[in-house]
Amino acid sequence: MNVTSREGFERAWNGEIGCPEHREEGMADTVWDAITDSDMFRSNWGAKKYGVPQGVLRFRNAFWCGWNKADVKVKNILGDKVPLLIVYGEHDKTVNSAPGTVPFLSVSGLCKAIPGTRKLMFKVACSGHQLKREEPAAAHLHRLSRKWVKHTAVNGYTTGTFEMDEDGDYTPVP
Structure with a gap:
């Protein structure tokens, strides 16, 4: 399993945008919220902001998936x-x-x-x-x-x- 922070997720996505107008404003926030809703454990991990964990994105290790x-x-x-x-x-x-x-x-x-x-x-x-x-x-x-x-x-x-x-x-x- 791999993990990345909210900032890492957005940085990776921003680095792959070929045509910025193809992603709606605030979409990264919407996707991050959906990730949070779908994985109750990951929301307790990661760096803290104002004393609250910011969560991480967990994803499979692509090198072992066949x-x-x-x-x-x-x-x-x-x-x-x-x-x-x-x-x-x-x-x-x-x-x-x-x-x-x-x-x-x-x-x-x-x-x-x-x-x-x-x-x-x-x-x-x-x-x-x-x-x-x-x-x-x-x-x-x-x-x-x-x-x-x-x-x-x-x-x-x-x-x-x-x-x-x-x-x-x-x-x-x-």
Whole structure:
């Protein structure tokens, strides 16, 4: 498990905003309050302000969750028996780090490592790791997910890599 403070959460999100107008004013406060409401234990942790703990955000250790280049190849299940849709933000630094960084994380590298052919990946413009909380990226994510769950395809595509613009139009990446 990892933890971060309220300030760390907002600093990370602010560092991934590609188009500031895509996040409503006060959204970080709203999200932090929702995190507080969903995790009663974490609210007692962290630095104190006026004698009251400010809480922390707890999140899983991504390096042990099975999503790495070695594990995605096990038994050739992902991308074949289990079709895969990956949607990530253009400015997502949480799961995309600079080459040479330890640990090095790359969404496109992970997708390439998945051996199957039934996999789609979309990089969404002007969004970061919190794209589900940014507009219009959130609407694009929901639309893609709905099509994928219903048809295991997006407008007939079952494989490929795409870049999606702010309007939700996408083009294949060679």
